[in-house]
Structure formats: C-alpha cells, structure tokens
Amino acid sequence: xxxxxxxxxxxxxxxxxxxxxxxxxxxxxxxxxxxxxxxxxxxxxxxxxxxxxxxxxxxxxxxxxxxxxxxxxxxxxxxxxxxxxxxxxxxxxxxxxxxxxxxxxxxxxxxxxxxxxxxxxxxxxxxxxxxxxxxxxxxxxxxxxxxxxxxxxxxxxxxxxxxxxxxxxxxxxxxxxxxxxxxxxxxxxxxxxxxxxxxxxxxxxxxxxxxxxxxxxxxxxxxxxxxxxxxxxxxxxxxxxxxxxxxxxxxxxxxxxxxxxxxxxxxxxxxxxxxxxxxxxxxxxxxxxxxxxxxxxxxxxxxxxxxxxxxxxxxxxxxxxxxxxxxxxxxxxxxxxxxxxxxxxxxxxxxxxxxxxxxxxxxxxxxxxxxxxxxxxxxxxxxxxxxxxxxxxxxxxxxxxxxxxxxxxxxxxxxxxxxxxxxxxxxxxxxxxxxxxx
Numbered sequence: 323x324x325x326x327x328x329x330x331x332x333x334x335x336x337x338x339x340x341x342x343x344x345x346x347x348x349x350x351x352x353x354x355x356x357x358x359x360x361x362x363x364x365x366x367x368x369x370x371x372x373x374x375x376x377x378x379x380x381x382x383x384x385x386x387x388x389x390x391x392x393x394x395x396x397x398x399x400x401x402x403x404x405x406x407x408x409x410x411x412x413x414x415x416x417x418x419x420x421x422x423x424x425x426x427x428x429x430x431x432x433x434x435x436x437x438x439x440x441x442x443x444x445x446x447x448x449x450x451x452x453x454x455x456x457x458x459x460x461x462x463x464x465x466x467x468x469x470x471x472x473x474x475x476x477x478x479x480x481x482x483x484x485x486x487x488x489x490x491x492x493x494x495x496x497x498x499x500x501x502x503x504x505x506x507x508x509x510x511x512x513x514x515x516x517x518x519x520x521x522x523x524x525x526x527x528x529x530x531x532x533x534x535x536x537x538x539x540x541x542x543x544x545x546x547x548x549x550x551x552x553x554x555x556x557x558x559x560x561x562x563x564x565x566x567x568x569x570x571x572x573x574x575x576x577x578x579x580x581x582x583x584x585x586x587x588x589x590x591x592x593x594x595x596x597x598x599x600x601x602x603x604x605x606x607x608x609x610x611x612x613x614x615x616x617x618x619x620x621x622x623x624x625x626x627x628x629x630x631x632x633x634x635x636x637x638x639x640x641x642x643x644x645x646x647x648x649x650x651x652x653x654x655x656x657x658x659x660x661x662x663x664x665x666x667x668x669x670x671x672x673x674x675x676x677x678x679x680x681x682x683x684x685x686x687x688x689x690x691x692x693x694x695x696x697x698x699x700x701x702x703x704x705x706x707x708x709x710x711x712x713x714x715x716x717x718x719x720x721x722x723x724x725x726x727x728x729x730x731x732x733x734x735x736x737x738x739x740x741x742x743x744x745x746x747x748x749x750x751x752x753x754x755x756x757x758x759x760x
Contacts, residue, residue, distance in 0.1 A: 393452040401456040408459050408584040429492025431468040436488035443681040447626035454630020458733050459584030466536045467491045471498025473616040474544050478604035496541035501531035509746050512556035518547035527595040537588040538576050541566045546609050556610035561603040570595030581732030620741045621694045625677040625701035628737050632670035632708040639712040662711040673701040692754040699747035702737035709734050
C-alpha cells in the first residue's frame, strides 16, 4: 500500500486471551494500536484498500474504551489537522470520507444484522462526544446515516426496506437525508404542505423541503408528506423513502451559511415524483410519529456532540490562557479568566452527565421525550456560552480566523436551531410536565 493517503489495519495472531492486536497506519506511521481482547470481534473483511475488523454489538466497557480510543486518535491525528482546509474548501476530502467509511463510522447506530455496529444510545453518546472535538462538518457527513437519515427505517421500516437500505447506509455506500422542514414550515412541523397522493401502486409527491443536511450528496431522501389533506394536523402525514435519480427530484443550490463550512445543505424540490407504495415507511398517517421518534434520538446525539465541542473549546481556551502573558504573567493566573474557564468546565460536565443519564434511560426502554428535550436545550445553549467565553479569553485573537475558536463560535450557533429550536424544547418539556401532572 504505497499511497500516502491510505489508512489500513494489519492483524497479528491472537494472543492468549483470544483477541487481536490491530494497528492503524497512515503514511507508514502507526497512529494507534487497539488491543481487542474479546471474542465478539469475530469478523475480518476487506473493503477497497482497507482491511478492517468489525466489532459485534458493544456492551463491554473495555471494548467501548477501545472504540473511543480509535475515534479519539482518528480525530486528533487525521481530522483536526485539516479543519482549516475543510473550512476554506467547503468540503470534506473524499479520501477522509472513505477512511470514515472503512472505520465503520457510517454505521455506528445501525443494527449489526444489517452491517452496522449496533451501538446503544449511551455508546453512541460517547462516540458523539469524541467526534465533537473537531469540526462539525466531519460529523455532519456521517451523522445522517447514523441518525435522521436512517432511523426511520430502523424504527418503522419493513424488513424488506431494512434489507435494502440499511446495509448501504452502514457501509457509507449511500448517504441518507431527512426531509421535514419546508419554506413555510419550520417549528410547526405538523402543518407541512408537501403532498403524497396515492395513484395505484405509487404515490405522487409534490413539495419543497428546505435546509436539508446532506441533500446535495444524498442517495436517499426520507420525506415527510401529507397523504390525507382532510386531516390538517400531524395525523395526516406519512413518511417515504425516495431514491436519488427518481424523476421529479430537483436540488437547489448549496446554501451559504454562517458557519459549518463543509456541511452541505440545500432545498430539495419534488415535482410529480412517483414513488413506489412499497417505499412508504410504517403505516399511512404515522409519519409524524416516526419523525418525532427520529428527532428524540437525534436530540440526544446533538446534546452529546455539543458536550464534546465544549470540551474542545475549553481545551483551546485553557492552553491559550496558559501560553498568553499579560501584566507579567500568564492570563490563566488572572482570576476573571479562571472564572470563565471554571464556568465553562462546570457547564460542560453538567451537560455530559445529563445526556449520559438520559441515554441510559432510553437504553432501558424508558420514554425520554422530556429528558431528550432537556438535554438538547441545556447542552446546545451551554456550548454557545462556552464558545463565547473561549473567544473572550482569546481576546482579539479570538476574532481572527487563524484560531479555531472563531470558527467554532459560528459553527455552534446552529445547534440551537436544528432538530428543534431551544424554544420548541421548552414547550415540549413544559407540556410533558403538565400532562404528567394532570
């Protein structure tokens, strides 16, 4: 393997504990070593120019630690060095995307029987926090496959749909996206206007979807459309899988955003788009319920990711404060700087504890609608405050693009908007509280 961009794994013989030593190498340099000591690591396969070893569903703390170590090192040694390049070019390099596919990152949450890692919610949060230490663009490209782009099929898809779509999502061969928001429909998702009219063994979809993450590169579109115009609320909505190349799909230009360069969004327009009835997800009229289940899980993921981003910002601010000197000493020794660092660390820790607690409850089968909303509300607001403090600690340097905190300050602003604004989370929490009290 001579290419200086190739990432691969070599396997030695099992040790006495029936495990393997796995070396991930780049540019002929060993990046990190994973000692996988449980028999659950039972499949070795080759994809393209990479030889990798997949885990079975992880329930063992030691194995989870090994997975997190892989992601940590990949983030630190492969992704962080090219953050500025991604921001300037507005795209993630194809070779990096391929490496993420080869590491299994596109299928973390997809069940093992369909080619994924089958992570639990708690395990997913740990990975999300690790990914949070680098540009959100990297998580964005694989995030829809692990969340809103595939979850509807995982939750409510038929076995035929799961067999057809999930393996391609898990491998990264296909990228999925979630089409709910419309030009006139944002937080009031139940009032969406896109229609799906039954025509024999097909549905004809018409409507425009807005701000669709990964829309420009998607292979499938998970579309919410109204199948019963007589029902004005959420109960008239159904969910569909629409494949790229289906006649009637048009993509708008890539959106120019405040931040998150490299994370691509656009309008997706459906004009007399004929979709097989077999691509209906769940029952007709249950699409909004499916969407809410997808968003409940997605909100926990965003909360965990926000906690990870906060830790990155704190690290950057702390190291700058230690190195930067004013008034004859490092600014880290000034109490007002220390107060900002301490407040940021405290809030980030609180968010981490919240989201891990909620994730465990979800894994135990509890209804975590309230906890999920509370986690997203607190964690996304928290990371905005942490980003603001990080810029403040950097002073004028924090306003210059040479420093990552300037980019993160713009990037994290989106977290309070997508997958439900902070105000929508407040409404969900309060309504659930009142319902439970009555």
